[in-house]
Amino acid sequence: MCKGWTQEALAEKLGWGVNTYAKIERGESDVKLDKLKQIAEAIGIDVSELLDLSEKTVFNFAENCTSSLAQNSLAHCTILLSESQCAHELEKARLVTAHRDKEIEWLKEENGRLKEMVALLSSGSAGPAPR
Numbered sequence: 001m002c003k004g005w006t007q008e009a010l011a012e013k014l015g016w017g018v019n020t021y022a023k024i025e026r027g028e029s030d031v032k033l034d035k036l037k038q039i040a041e042a043i044g045i046d047v048s049e050l051l052d053l054s055e056k057t058v059f060n061f062a063e064n065c066t067s068s069l070a071q072n073s074l075a076h077c078t079i080l081l082s083e084s085q086c087a088h089e090l091e092k093a094r095l096v097t098a099h100r101d102k103e104i105e106w107l108k109e110e111n112g113r114l115k116e117m118v119a120l121l122s123s124g125s126a127g128p129a130p131r
Helices: 007-014 018-025 033-043 083-123
Strands: none
Touching: 007 018, 007 033
8 A cells, every 4th residue: 555554554544444445445346436535535645636547546556556655646656457447447537527527517507597697686687675
């Protein structure tokens, strides 16, 4: 584990069972955003670093990391994944991205609706104010 922590130590810090954490680390278990946030907090990084899909980092961690505590990053971890694990991680990334895109679109629409409401209220065409 990065930072020299054992699976047992990190699992204990997270309040999880060792097997639960080990499955996540090995990429055998899907990870929800709340668990990613807990892991990121426990190892002192931003959750976005766990989601960085560069060549060297994917959702699960490697045991042969060389990051030091001072670097506070997973950027120097070497991840060795099988082709099927890579395909699985890529699909998860696509789902996360699709969800993010839908949420951005909804927020844009909501922003437009709120702007319309502000314009109506500013113009006084919303009717008289209640007394």
